[in-house]
Amino acid sequence: MRARVVRVAMIAVSVALVLFAVPLAILVWSSLLTEEQGELERVALAVAVRVGPQFLTGDPVDLPAAEADNTIGVYDLGGRLKSGHGPEVADDVVRQAFAGAAADGQAGADLVVAVPVSAAEHVNGVVRTSAPMSVVWTRAFLAWSLLAALAGAALVVAVLVARRQARLLTEPLEDLSGASERIADGDLGARAEPGDIPEINRVALAHNLMVDRLTQLLERQSHFSADASHQLRTPLSGLLLELEAARAAPPADLPRVLDGTARGLRDLARTVEDLLTLSRQHPEQWLTATPHAAGEVLAAAEHRWHGPLAREGRRLVVDIDADVEGWPVPASLLTQIVDVLADNAARHGRGTVTLTARETSGVLAVDVADEGTMKLNSADVFVRGASSGGGHGIGLALARTIAEAGGGRLTVTRRTPTTFTLYLPPVGAGSRHTRHLDLL
Missing domain, CATH: 1.10.287 (Helix Hairpins)
Structure with a gap:
């Protein structure tokens, strides 16, 4: 791409130089030709002033010394050369001057200017001056060579500037391309660096945002x-x-x-459906199901876990305050979290498992406690992969993700006896209770 940018810049500059240099070269040629004609005319006028009527009777004319390769000649009314140098017979330019006005033109390889010699408003003769056209061509070639050198220098500068601009334009794109290739090779941590060009920078930011979202989606699906x-x-x-x-x-x-x-x-089947929903959607979009009463959901949890705990010789105590019996909650969310906490108590706790539901600061608080002691640090217990032994460190991390997806919060409130508390606002009121959850 850099070569393409430089090539486009060179073509644009070359076209601009041609459009500028050709008229300028023509103007230089015209100016040099006019200048040489003017110089010859000044010399001819100076000679005409010095020529008197006596030259017609054969008196000699005192002509000034001409420049190298230039000629000066005086012609009578018959068109014959009377003094100086030039063709013996008047040429067309000289004959034009007999009309009483200065004339100029080319005669062979010479540039010719003729000026009439007048006395008492009568033309008595013509002064002819000439110079080789090669003099004009030499000056024109020198001027054109200077123009060509300037054009070449301008082209070189344009190439250098184009290369620099091409580098500035292509480096962010090359970085973006490299990041995309690394991502395609499996490096999901690769990101494009933001650049100084706003348009490319927006593309890089959009690319990084896309990769972040795809990475989150892949992580949820992998989990x-x-x-x-x-x-x-x-x-x-x-x-x-x-x-x-x-x-x-x-x-x-x-x-x-x-x-x-x-x-x-x-x-x-319900558990599988809930987990599939979690894996496919963003957490903010998860669990918009029809609300159920908290008492009904927790009663179902008691029914599920009474038997497994009883087989282990342990009791399950459920205590639901009357004022939260009809509290609206997303059934699948609360069910999944309570199942995780009950399973954690059954596997890692001991003694009686107590399930309590109460209202605090306008939100529903659900406590799941047992008579054991939590071994892990409170900051690590919700980290995926962390386990105090005999587990995979998945359940509590999943439970916190589910809780936050429904606008709630899951925390460790006591280490001994181990107590987990879920704070959950009513369905549809998560945003109104965010401040309360932050304070809990």
Whole structure:
């Protein structure tokens, strides 16, 4: 591209120089020719003043010395050369001067000027001066050579300026192209550097924004399989244990077991759908589902986790304040977060698991606590990949992402006993409660 820019600049400058130099060269030639004619006419006039009527009777005429290659001659009315140098018989230019006015023109290879000699308003003769045309051509060639040198210098300067401007124009584009190639090779951290040219700078910023969004999308999609595996592992294990137990010793209430299995499968389908939505959309666009009452959602969570915790010899206590029973919440959001916190308590905690729902500062607060002690630092517990052992460090990071997607906040409120608190505004009121969440 640099060569193309330089080539375009050279063509533009060359056209401009031609359009300027050709008329200037013609003007120089015309000026030099006019100047030489004027010099010959001045010499002829000076000689005409010195020529008296006596030259017609044969008196000699005192002619001044002519410049090298120039000639001066005086002609009588018969067109014969009386004094000086020139053709013996008057030429066309001399005959034109017999009419009483100065004349000029070319005679062979000479530039000729003729001036009449007058006395008492009568033409008595003609003074003829001439100079070789080669003198004019020599001066013209010198002037044209100077013009050509100036044009060449201008072209060189134009090329240097064009090369510099081409570098300024192409370097940001080359950087953008290089960043795109690195991204195509798998380096998703490559970004185009902003430049000094506003138009190219806007392209670079738009390119970087596009890559940022694509990177976020790819990261969400890459996390989907791990998130889905984490969220499905516990319910799948429970369903598998129930089916194996029913196969080994078919219970009398087999329809109840099958109904429970069907509900579990529906819960799994809902979980997969929620995670797919999270992976495909931006968090700000996630979870715009029809709201449900907080009491109904938490009662469903109690039903799901009572059995798994009971099989481990642990209790589940649910305490929902009456004034938040009908609190509108996005059901899938609250369900996913409570499942993550309950699973975390079941895997890493001990003793009784307590699920509490209350209202504080105009937002819904849901506490999930157990009787254990959190080993990880509070700042690291929500980092993807961080785990106190026996886990993958996915669940709590996913839960915080889901909470923030719904306009809420998930924090560690106590290390001993371990207590996680979810602050969640009512559906459709997230923006009105943002300040309250920041203060909590």
